[in-house]
Amino acid sequence: MAAFELAAPGRIVLGAGVVAQAGPALAAMGAKRVLLVTGRSSRHGDAFRTSVKLPVVPYAIPGEPTLGMVNEGRALATREKCDAVVALGGGSAIDAGKAIAALAGNDGDLLDFMEIVGQGKPLPRPGLPCIAIPTTAGTGAEVTKNAVLASPEARVKASLRSPHLLPILALVDPDLLEGIPAAILARTGLDALSHLVESFVSIRANAFTLGLGREGVVRIARSLRPAFAEGLTAERREDLAVASLFGGLCLANSGLGAVHGFAAPLGGMWQAPHGAVCAALLPPVMAANVAALEQRAPQSPSLGRYRELNALLAQGEDAARWVAELTSALAIPKLAAFGVQPHEVPLLVEKAKAASSMRGNPIVLTDEELTTIVHEALA
Helix, strand or coil: CCCCCCCCCCEEEECCCHHHHHHHHHHHCCCCCEEEEECCCCCCHHHHHHHCCCCEEEEECCCCCEHHHHHHHHHHHHHCCCCEEEEEECHHHHHHHHHHHHHHCCCCCHHHHECCCCCCCCCCCCCCCEEEEECCCCCCHHHCCEEEEEECCCCEEEEEECHHHCCCEEEECHHHHCCCCHHHHHHHHHHHHHHHHHHHHCCCCCHHHHHHHHHHHHHHHHHHHHHHHHCCCHHHHHHHHHHHHHHHHHHHHHCCCHHHHHHHHHHHHCCCCHHHHHHHHHHHHHHHHHHHHHHHCCCCHHHHHHHHHHHHHHCCCCHHHHHHHHHHHCCCCCHHHHCCCHHHHHHHHHHHHCCHHHHHCCCCCCHHHHHHHHHHHHC
């Protein structure tokens, strides 16, 4: 196996009730004024503000984060003289919070540092200290070194990427999943599954990510469907929180593949929730990769890992079919529900081929194979 290095936050703490550690952690770092970045609903924002004995400046992200939202948050943090950022919410809030914290400590325009839509320059120095607290179980954004941001003008999503985006502390509290709507539970859980599966078969997979991937997919397999159908018990909350965290660590340290190669342009071209897009794409991508590997690279370690997924997810049956049945049971729509039209597939394929995530796919897929994937995910 090739050499590898690990990227992770300064500290990761997982367990019921660990959100209470945020206040003492902020005090220990000498924070005086905190920018609190949340999602639209901020289910836990009020409780957090009362528990932290510091002035808190709220900033809500009303949807998936855009370049403009991050610029506004950076200006607010500077104007209010905030010296720390807490990102509390789903992946959108956490990605926005990480980006705001990083930019608030650096000079230059956001586009100077953005991939694809900008110049891609490295961030020269650390930003404000950031604590990430996920309230969904799917994105793993609390442990990744990038922030995915939409550029409405370019109709694409791209990353701000730097080791300086890693939070100094990630607090993963399964109890924060209590009360999450079933539709969000389904989308985020399948996002976590896509992270685990894609990183498991990635050409950059390593001993660290393979171990976490095996544990993560087992937890998803036993808990996601019953959590959606019957509700979140303490054990299911823990399973999903652990799987999401492990998925984030895996994607950060071994990359992804064609699912996320498509998801980046899809999210920019249409108003489609990231988790639902990944869920619709995951079964046909799995099937296409297996067929291509069997035909063109039968000795690939990735093909052996797909066979291992058959055992881990589907008790020896076909894992791609098992995932397709799971997405149906969780009421995940096909891509046509978000406005994707057949005549737009060639442009989508061209954009996906240029996406950075494609570089981790276990085999280079042909245009015909990529086109078939999208058509199968459409309806």
